[in-house]
Amino acid sequence: MFMKFPHLKIGQLVPRYPIIQGGMALRVSTAPLAAAVANAGGIGVIGATGMTVDELRNEIKAARRLTRGIIGINVMFAVRQFATLVQGAIEEKIDLVFTGAGFSRDIFKWGKASGVPVVSIVSSPKLAAIAEKLGASAVVAEGNEAGGHLGTNRSIEEILPEITSRVKIPVIAAGGVVDGSGIAKMIRLGASGVQMATRFVLSVECAVSDAFKQMYVKACADDVVLIKSPVGMPGRALRNIFADKISGGCAPKPEFCDACLKECSREYCIIQALRNSQVGRVDEGVVFCGKNVHRIKDILPVQKIFDNLVKEFDEEPD
Numbered sequence: 001m002f003m004k005f006p007h008l009k010i011g012q013l014v015p016r017y018p019i020i021q022g023g024m025a026l027r028v029s030t031a032p033l034a035a036a037v038a039n040a041g042g043i044g045v046i047g048a049t050g051m052t053v054d055e056l057r058n059e060i061k062a063a064r065r066l067t068r069g070i071i072g073i074n075v076m077f078a079v080r081q082f083a084t085l086v087q088g089a090i091e092e093k094i095d096l097v098f099t100g101a102g103f104s105r106d107i108f109k110w111g112k113a114s115g116v117p118v119v120s121i122v123s124s125p126k127l128a129a130i131a132e133k134l135g136a137s138a139v140v141a142e143g144n145e146a147g148g149h150l151g152t153n154r155s156i157e158e159i160l161p162e163i164t165s166r167v168k169i170p171v172i173a174a175g176g177v178v179d180g181s182g183i184a185k186m187i188r189l190g191a192s193g194v195q196m197a198t199r200f201v202l203s204v205e206c207a208v209s210d211a212f213k214q215m216y217v218k219a220c221a222d223d224v225v226l227i228k229s230p231v232g233m234p235g236r237a238l239r240n241i242f243a244d245k246i247s248g249g250c251a252p253k254p255e256f257c258d259a260c261l262k263e264c265s266r267e268y269c270i271i272q273a274l275r276n277s278q279v280g281r282v283d284e285g286v287v288f289c290g291k292n293v294h295r296i297k298d299i300l301p302v303q304k305i306f307d308n309l310v311k312e313f314d315e316e317p318d
């Protein structure tokens with residue numbers, strides 16, 4: 001017997017495959033990537049953190065022109081514009097909203113009033129239970145293998161069974177999944193789907209600079225480090241000149257600050273650092289990535305990535 005994909009239902013949304021492309025801030029996941037994932041049968045997610053509400057509206061419109069599939073946004077609760085971005089996306093009739101790094105009661109009220117499912121990204125059973133109680137339609141359980149800001153130092157394999165046994169809503173596993181056998185492992189541990197980000201950075205459709213993608217392609221396991229972020233959470237990224245400056249306490253202080261985050265140590269500007277790497281100034285920026293980045297060596301069209309994932313998954317024994 002071979003494995004079968006579980007039926008992932010978030011509110012009334014049922015993607016063909018239970019594969020979500022994780023939202024990536026500062027224009028790493030924009031309309032072309034999200035739409036390609038939606039067209040391939042997954043859920044495509046626009047990273048809204050770092051966008052103005054007008055930019056986000058335009059990105060959603062652009063994605064809609066490219067696909068009739070399922071499109072969501074991801075926004076970090078830590079950004080001051082959180083409410084404006086979520087409400088703007090709801091007005092644009094986004095299919096669902098993912099919130100990272102925390103949530104408030106309000107978001108579930110807005111989701112309920114508009115019929116838009118809200119999915120909370122959590123790293124502990126306690127937070128998963130709170131999200132369910134407040135009205136989350138699903139949770140993403142994110143382990144320490146994930147790229148970007150991290151909410152735990154525990155692995156996805158440790159936290160996933162604890163979270164699935166605590167809530168009734170679907171649990172989507174995230175962190176370190178780069179292939180079909182990784183998906184199968186998460187399904188065996190009780191996940192209803194997976195969220196993957198690093199694999200989709202190395203796609204033709206991902207909007208980051210070639211310099212960013214080349215850092216991924218050339219990465220070895222030892223190049224993946226944890227950095228201190230002014231947001232107050234550690235972040236998983238590739239070691240480079242900028243990461244060394246952060247660990248040495250000599251990253252450049254912000255030149256300009258519009259207080260875009262609710263809380264920030266102002267040790268350096270994480271937004272500017274992410275923007276720098278997105279446009280190709282990787283030596284002056286933070287290159288977020290998941291722990292298993294070294295296992296991906298090819299830049300492929302999203303459809304081909306999906307074909308490979310499905311084939312690898314189908315070959316997994318039950």
Ligand SMILES: Cc1cc2nc3c(=O)[nH]c(=O)nc-3n(C[C@H](O)[C@H](O)[C@H](O)COP(=O)(O)O)c2cc1C
Pocket residue numbers: 021022023024025026028047049074075076099100101121142145146147148149174175176177178195196197198199201287288289290291292
């Ligand atoms: C470049 C990059 C940017 C990210 N930005 C965000 C973000 O803005 N919001 C968020 O909730 N998660 C963010 N993440 C986390 C991903 O959405 C995802 O949950 C995680 O990376 C999954 O692990 P994987 O990359 O090993 O597949 C980011 C990850 C990467 C690699």
